[in-house]
Amino acid sequence: xxxxxxxxxxxxxxxxxxxxxxxxxxxxxxxxxxxxxxxxxxxxxxxxxxxxxxxxxxxxxxxxxxxxxxxxxxxxxxxxxxxxxxxxxxxxxxxxxxxxxxxxxxxxxxxxxxxxxxxxxxxxxxxxxxxxxxxxxxxxxxxxxxxxxxxxxxxxxxxxxxxxxxxxxxxxxxxxxxxxxxxxxxxxxxxxxxxxxxxxxxxxxxxxxxxxxxxxxxxxxxxxxxxxxxxxxxxxxxxxxxxxxxxxxxxxxxxxxxxxxxxxxxxxxxxxxxxxxxxxxxxxxxxxxxxxxxx
Ligand SMILES: Nc1nc2c(ncn2[C@@H]2O[C@H](COP(=O)(O)OP(=O)(O)OP(=O)(O)O)[C@@H](O)[C@H]2O)c(=O)[nH]1
Ligand SMILES: [Mg+2]
Ligand SMILES: [Zn+2]
Numbered sequence: 456x457x458x459x460x461x462x463x464x465x466x467x468x469x470x471x472x473x474x475x476x477x478x479x480x481x482x483x484x485x486x487x488x489x490x491x492x493x494x495x496x497x498x499x500x501x502x503x504x505x506x507x508x509x510x511x512x513x514x515x516x517x518x519x520x521x522x523x524x525x526x527x528x529x530x531x532x533x534x535x536x537x538x539x540x541x542x543x544x545x546x547x548x549x550x551x552x553x554x555x556x557x558x559x560x561x562x563x564x565x566x567x568x569x570x571x572x573x574x575x576x577x578x579x580x581x582x583x584x585x586x587x588x589x590x591x592x593x594x595x596x597x598x599x600x601x602x603x604x605x606x607x608x609x610x611x612x613x614x615x616x617x618x619x620x621x622x623x624x625x626x627x628x629x630x631x632x633x634x635x636x637x638x639x640x641x642x643x644x645x646x647x648x649x650x651x652x653x654x655x656x657x658x659x660x661x662x663x664x665x666x667x668x669x670x671x672x673x674x675x676x677x678x679x680x681x682x683x684x685x686x687x688x689x690x691x692x693x694x695x696x697x698x699x700x701x702x703x704x705x706x707x708x709x710x711x712x713x714x715x716x717x718x719x720x721x722x723x724x725x726x727x728x729x730x731x732x733x734x735x736x737x738x739x740x741x742x743x744x745x746x747x748x749x750x
Contacts, residue, residue: 462662481510496660497528525673532562536622540572542652550735557693568627571599587729600634613668624675625653687743
């Protein structure tokens with residue numbers, strides 16, 4: 456029996472990197488399906504290796520965390536990639552993604568890609584907007600693979616961690632990973648001119664060992680659903696700038712919507728909290744309420 460980590464899922468097989476750096480192609484034992492466990496990339500597993508060089512997974516260890524999309528487990532940090540153009544930048548999507556990652560208590564890093572596609576005035580307006588996120592305490596890295604911008608910064612953050620690259624199709628996840636480590640030579644794809652988005656070039660989640668860390672390239676998504684278990688009441692804890700001020704609300708259970716003496720609404724009025732963030736909070740809350748009603 457050998458311990459290892461699943462690095463790839465392909466055609467019904469699980470590729471496992473063992474503790475002694477050997478890659479072994481494995482099948483899962485039938486009883487996982489019965490127990491309702493589907494192993495994902497990032498899972499720590501115990502495998503039985505066989506004479507012919509393949510193996511089968513005997514056991515999946517408990518996960519520290521788990522994302523459904525992209526499907527991956529046991530990550531330390533998530534790089535959330537957003538292109539400033541092609542596909543177009545969206546605050547709504549950024550806030551949605553941040554909520555999703557915060558709700559899983561995973562450390563997010565915001566990465567803006569394709570900065571080279573902006574003219575000077577566009578750069579100014581995006582930097583103005585992104586200031587709000589830096590003020591909240593989020594790391595924001597501006598990158599361009601055309602000018603090798605931000606590449607060293609990204610590479611430095613990989614060290615000793617398991618990271619995931621996530622974002623819409625076509626934002627440049629594989630391209631940025633190639634810029635960080637050209638030897639990876641990952642496939643990249645053009646943006647569809649008619650749809651203005653990517654073409655789902657990356658098809659599988661793959662965990663790659665890079666220097667002293669691991670990073671996962673993932674397929675891009677085209678939409679993003681909140682985790683099923685995310686409750687309306689939890690949403691307010693997914694906005695760090697709300698959490699910071701929560702104790703100043705008049706009511707302890709304040710949801711920051713209709714209550715009087717709400718410190719969050721006051722901070723929005725005073726311009727200390729971005730109104731776009733607050734508006735997205737309210738929109739997400741309605742969405743979660745609707746969802747609850749539907750089930
Ligand atoms: N101008 C410019 N284009 C870029 C940059 N980064 C990526 N691209 C282009 O964007 C397109 C999509 O890049 P990919 O790396 O395939 O995007 P992806 O996020 O991996 O997409 P999926 O695998 O489909 O999820 C390619 O044509 C890249 O050349 C950049 O910094 N500047
Ligand atoms: Mg890709
Ligand atoms: Zn409040």
